[in-house]
Protein backbone atom coordinates (compact mmCIF):
# COMPACT_ATOMS: atom_id res chain seq x y z
CA UNK A 1 0.00 0.00 0.00
CA UNK A 2 1.08 3.57 -0.43
CA UNK A 3 3.06 5.53 2.12
CA UNK A 4 1.20 7.89 4.44
CA UNK A 5 1.16 11.47 3.21
CA UNK A 6 2.67 10.57 -0.13
CA UNK A 7 1.64 12.36 -3.30
CA UNK A 8 2.79 10.03 -6.05
CA UNK A 9 3.00 11.20 -9.61
CA UNK A 10 1.00 9.33 -12.20
CA UNK A 11 3.07 7.20 -14.52
CA UNK A 12 0.80 5.97 -17.26
CA UNK A 13 0.70 5.61 -20.97
CA UNK A 14 -0.77 8.70 -22.51
CA UNK A 15 -4.39 9.03 -23.61
CA UNK A 16 -5.88 6.12 -21.67
CA UNK A 17 -8.96 6.03 -19.52
CA UNK A 18 -8.96 3.69 -16.55
CA UNK A 19 -11.98 2.53 -14.59
CA UNK A 20 -11.52 2.00 -10.87
CA UNK A 21 -13.85 1.21 -8.00
CA UNK A 22 -13.55 3.09 -4.72
CA UNK A 23 -15.52 2.08 -1.63
CA UNK A 24 -16.21 4.15 1.46
CA UNK A 25 -16.04 2.47 4.85
CA UNK A 26 -16.51 3.80 8.37
CA UNK A 27 -18.94 4.21 11.21
CA UNK A 28 -22.35 5.65 10.63
CA UNK A 29 -22.38 9.48 10.76
CA UNK A 30 -18.65 10.04 10.31
CA UNK A 31 -19.41 11.95 7.11
CA UNK A 32 -18.94 9.45 4.28
CA UNK A 33 -21.92 10.61 2.28
CA UNK A 34 -21.10 14.25 2.98
CA UNK A 35 -17.57 13.77 1.63
CA UNK A 36 -18.84 12.16 -1.56
CA UNK A 37 -21.56 14.71 -2.10
CA UNK A 38 -19.11 17.53 -1.48
CA UNK A 39 -16.73 16.05 -3.99
CA UNK A 40 -19.42 15.25 -6.55
CA UNK A 41 -21.39 18.45 -6.16
CA UNK A 42 -21.19 19.47 -9.79
CA UNK A 43 -20.82 16.13 -11.41
CA UNK A 44 -23.31 13.95 -9.71
CA UNK A 45 -24.71 11.17 -11.87
CA UNK A 46 -26.89 8.79 -9.92
CA UNK A 47 -27.93 7.73 -6.47
CA UNK A 48 -29.61 4.42 -5.72
CA UNK A 49 -30.54 4.73 -2.06
CA UNK A 50 -33.21 2.06 -2.11
CA UNK A 51 -30.85 -0.81 -2.87
CA UNK A 52 -28.44 -0.36 0.02
CA UNK A 53 -25.62 1.51 -1.65
CA UNK A 54 -25.26 4.79 -3.44
CA UNK A 55 -23.23 4.72 -6.59
CA UNK A 56 -21.52 7.67 -8.21
CA UNK A 57 -19.15 8.05 -11.10
CA UNK A 58 -16.67 10.77 -11.76
CA UNK A 59 -14.29 11.11 -14.67
CA UNK A 60 -11.05 12.73 -13.59
CA UNK A 61 -8.60 14.23 -16.00
CA UNK A 62 -5.17 13.57 -14.60
CA UNK A 63 -2.63 14.88 -17.02
CA UNK A 64 -2.07 12.52 -19.90
CA UNK A 65 -4.57 9.92 -18.66
CA UNK A 66 -8.03 9.99 -17.24
CA UNK A 67 -9.68 7.94 -14.61
CA UNK A 68 -13.32 7.01 -14.29
CA UNK A 69 -13.83 6.61 -10.58
CA UNK A 70 -16.81 4.52 -9.49
CA UNK A 71 -17.54 5.61 -5.94
CA UNK A 72 -19.64 3.32 -3.73
CA UNK A 73 -21.19 4.66 -0.56
CA UNK A 74 -22.71 2.24 1.94
CA UNK A 75 -25.90 4.25 2.37
CA UNK A 76 -26.31 3.12 5.95
CA UNK A 77 -25.46 -0.58 5.69
CA UNK A 78 -22.67 -0.06 8.22
CA UNK A 79 -25.30 0.46 10.93
CA UNK A 80 -25.54 -3.31 10.96
CA UNK A 81 -21.75 -3.51 11.56
CA UNK A 82 -21.04 -5.09 8.25
CA UNK A 83 -21.40 -4.46 4.58
CA UNK A 84 -22.12 -7.22 2.17
CA UNK A 85 -19.39 -9.12 0.43
CA UNK A 86 -20.33 -7.73 -2.96
CA UNK A 87 -19.63 -4.24 -1.72
CA UNK A 88 -15.93 -5.02 -1.51
CA UNK A 89 -15.75 -7.10 -4.64
CA UNK A 90 -13.53 -5.66 -7.31
CA UNK A 91 -12.59 -2.64 -5.21
CA UNK A 92 -9.38 -0.92 -6.18
CA UNK A 93 -9.40 1.69 -3.45
CA UNK A 94 -11.02 2.32 -0.09
CA UNK A 95 -11.51 5.37 2.09
CA UNK A 96 -11.55 4.44 5.77
CA UNK A 97 -13.38 7.38 7.27
CA UNK A 98 -13.56 8.32 10.93
CA UNK A 99 -14.79 11.37 12.83
CA UNK A 100 -11.95 13.15 14.67
CA UNK A 101 -14.37 13.98 17.51
CA UNK A 102 -15.24 10.30 18.11
CA UNK A 103 -12.53 7.94 19.25
CA UNK A 104 -14.84 4.98 18.75
CA UNK A 105 -15.08 5.79 15.07
CA UNK A 106 -11.27 5.74 14.86
CA UNK A 107 -11.25 2.26 16.39
CA UNK A 108 -14.00 1.20 14.03
CA UNK A 109 -11.93 2.37 11.06
CA UNK A 110 -9.21 0.04 12.27
CA UNK A 111 -11.74 -2.81 12.32
CA UNK A 112 -12.80 -1.98 8.78
CA UNK A 113 -9.18 -2.28 7.78
CA UNK A 114 -9.16 -5.79 9.21
CA UNK A 115 -12.21 -6.58 7.09
CA UNK A 116 -10.37 -5.31 4.03
CA UNK A 117 -7.33 -7.37 4.92
CA UNK A 118 -9.53 -10.49 4.91
CA UNK A 119 -10.74 -9.72 1.40
CA UNK A 120 -7.55 -8.53 -0.28
CA UNK A 121 -3.87 -9.26 -0.47
CA UNK A 122 -1.50 -6.66 1.03
CA UNK A 123 -1.04 -3.82 -1.44
CA UNK A 124 -3.89 -4.95 -3.68
CA UNK A 125 -6.09 -2.01 -2.76
CA UNK A 126 -5.15 1.65 -2.28
CA UNK A 127 -6.36 2.56 1.20
CA UNK A 128 -6.59 6.05 2.63
CA UNK A 129 -7.44 6.75 6.26
CA UNK A 130 -9.53 9.93 6.43
CA UNK A 131 -10.14 11.87 9.64
CA UNK A 132 -13.21 14.01 8.93
CA UNK A 133 -14.81 17.01 10.71
CA UNK A 134 -11.67 19.07 11.36
CA UNK A 135 -13.95 22.09 11.71
CA UNK A 136 -14.91 20.64 15.13
CA UNK A 137 -11.36 20.97 16.43
CA UNK A 138 -12.42 21.89 19.96
CA UNK A 139 -14.15 18.54 20.34
CA UNK A 140 -11.28 16.57 18.88
CA UNK A 141 -10.68 13.13 20.44
CA UNK A 142 -8.22 11.78 17.86
CA UNK A 143 -5.07 13.82 17.26
CA UNK A 144 -3.59 14.28 13.82
CA UNK A 145 -0.50 12.47 15.06
CA UNK A 146 -2.53 9.42 16.16
CA UNK A 147 -4.14 9.15 12.77
CA UNK A 148 -0.87 9.64 10.96
CA UNK A 149 1.01 7.13 13.07
CA UNK A 150 -1.65 4.47 12.63
CA UNK A 151 -1.69 5.09 8.88
CA UNK A 152 2.08 4.86 8.70
CA UNK A 153 2.10 1.64 10.71
CA UNK A 154 -0.23 0.08 8.13
CA UNK A 155 1.20 1.77 5.04
CA UNK A 156 -1.98 3.72 4.37
CA UNK A 157 -2.39 7.15 2.86
CA UNK A 158 -3.70 9.63 5.40
CA UNK A 159 -5.50 12.97 5.35
CA UNK A 160 -7.79 15.00 7.56
CA UNK A 161 -10.80 16.70 6.02
CA UNK A 162 -13.85 18.78 6.66
CA UNK A 163 -16.73 18.01 4.34
CA UNK A 164 -18.52 20.96 5.92
CA UNK A 165 -15.80 23.48 5.06
CA UNK A 166 -14.70 21.69 1.89
CA UNK A 167 -11.25 21.26 3.40
CA UNK A 168 -9.04 18.77 1.58
CA UNK A 169 -11.99 16.87 0.11
CA UNK A 170 -10.90 16.96 -3.51
CA UNK A 171 -7.31 16.34 -2.36
CA UNK A 172 -8.41 13.02 -0.86
CA UNK A 173 -9.93 11.78 -4.10
CA UNK A 174 -7.17 13.23 -6.26
CA UNK A 175 -4.44 11.63 -4.19
CA UNK A 176 -6.14 8.24 -4.36
CA UNK A 177 -6.64 8.70 -8.10
CA UNK A 178 -2.97 9.54 -8.59
CA UNK A 179 -1.98 6.45 -6.66
CA UNK A 180 -4.35 4.29 -8.73
CA UNK A 181 -2.93 5.65 -11.95
CA UNK A 182 0.59 5.18 -10.71
CA UNK A 183 -0.15 1.53 -10.00
CA UNK A 184 -1.98 1.06 -13.29
CA UNK A 185 1.10 2.35 -15.06
CA UNK A 186 3.28 -0.05 -13.14
CA UNK A 187 1.02 -3.05 -13.77
CA UNK A 188 0.80 -2.54 -17.49
CA UNK A 189 -2.02 -0.91 -19.31
CA UNK A 190 -4.37 -3.42 -20.81
CA UNK A 191 -5.51 -5.72 -18.04
CA UNK A 192 -9.19 -6.57 -17.76
CA UNK A 193 -8.89 -8.97 -14.85
CA UNK A 194 -11.06 -8.64 -11.77
CA UNK A 195 -10.01 -5.69 -9.68
CA UNK A 196 -7.64 -4.23 -12.23
CA UNK A 197 -7.84 -1.48 -14.77
CA UNK A 198 -10.03 -1.76 -17.80
CA UNK A 199 -8.84 0.21 -20.80
CA UNK A 200 -11.80 1.65 -22.62
CA UNK A 201 -12.20 0.77 -26.30
CA UNK A 202 -9.46 -1.82 -26.17
CA UNK A 203 -10.97 -4.80 -24.41
CA UNK A 204 -14.16 -6.33 -23.16
CA UNK A 205 -17.04 -4.13 -22.14
CA UNK A 206 -16.37 -1.98 -19.14
CA UNK A 207 -17.43 -3.79 -16.00
CA UNK A 208 -20.26 -2.12 -14.12
CA UNK A 209 -20.63 -2.43 -10.39
CA UNK A 210 -23.38 -4.67 -9.13
CA UNK A 211 -25.08 -3.18 -6.17
CA UNK A 212 -25.38 -5.12 -2.97
CA UNK A 213 -29.07 -5.92 -3.07
CA UNK A 214 -28.85 -7.63 -6.43
Ligand code: GDP
Pocket residue numbers: 026027028029030031032033034035132133134135136161162163164165
Ligand atom coordinates in the same frame (compact mmCIF):
# COMPACT_ATOMS: atom_id res chain seq x y z
P1 GDP B 1 -22.32 8.94 7.01
O1 GDP B 1 -23.38 8.23 7.81
O2 GDP B 1 -20.95 8.50 7.38
O3 GDP B 1 -22.56 8.92 5.53
O4 GDP B 1 -22.36 10.49 7.47
P2 GDP B 1 -23.16 11.71 6.83
O5 GDP B 1 -22.45 12.22 5.64
O6 GDP B 1 -24.59 11.34 6.69
O7 GDP B 1 -22.98 12.80 7.96
C1 GDP B 1 -23.43 12.59 9.29
C2 GDP B 1 -23.61 13.92 9.98
O8 GDP B 1 -22.34 14.57 10.11
C3 GDP B 1 -24.49 14.89 9.20
O9 GDP B 1 -25.24 15.62 10.13
C4 GDP B 1 -23.49 15.80 8.50
O10 GDP B 1 -24.02 17.07 8.26
C5 GDP B 1 -22.36 15.85 9.51
N1 GDP B 1 -21.05 16.09 8.89
C6 GDP B 1 -20.50 15.44 7.86
N2 GDP B 1 -19.28 15.92 7.59
C7 GDP B 1 -19.04 16.92 8.47
C8 GDP B 1 -17.95 17.82 8.70
O11 GDP B 1 -16.91 17.83 8.04
N3 GDP B 1 -18.09 18.69 9.74
C9 GDP B 1 -19.22 18.73 10.52
N4 GDP B 1 -19.24 19.63 11.51
N5 GDP B 1 -20.26 17.91 10.33
C10 GDP B 1 -20.18 17.01 9.30
